[in-house]
Amino acid sequence: MDKFGMHSQTEQLHARHIGTGNADTTKYEWLTNQHRDTLAHYVADNSLAMYISIAEGEAVARTKFNMLQRMYQPCGPPPSSSKDKE
Numbered sequence: 001m002d003k004f005g006m007h008s009q010t011e012q013l014h015a016r017h018i019g020t021g022n023a024d025t026t027k028y029e030w031l032t033n034q035h036r037d038t039l040a041h042y043v044a045d046n047s048l049a050m051y052i053s054i055a056e057g058e059a060v061a062r063t064k065f066n067m068l069q070r071m072y073q074p075c076g077p078p079p080s081s082s083k084d085k086e
Contacts, residue, residue, distance in 0.1 A: 028079055035074035039067045 014020055021030050042048050043064050053063035 028075065032073075032075050036071050039071050039074060043067050 014022060021033070042052060046060075049064055049067075050060055053060045056063060058066070
């Protein structure tokens with residue numbers, strides 16, 4: 001495969017899947033995407049959500065709701081950038 005074809009496939013992958021990242025993706029952004037993907041999988045898979053709800057002692061709907069709330073900022077507030085410090 002030539003270099004142009006590989007670059008084109010990489011661009012298509014990034015356009016289709018936001019969480020794949022690129023050279024400019026920060027550690028915080030990558031980690032946030034990983035946590036959101038994991039939480040989305042837990043919410044979508046009913047048997048896994050039921051397992052987690054039993055472990056937490058909560059109703060399945062409450063567990064899914066809590067996971068959806070955690071998706072807002074799964075890793076806490078974003079770190080301050082160097083631009084903010086200037």
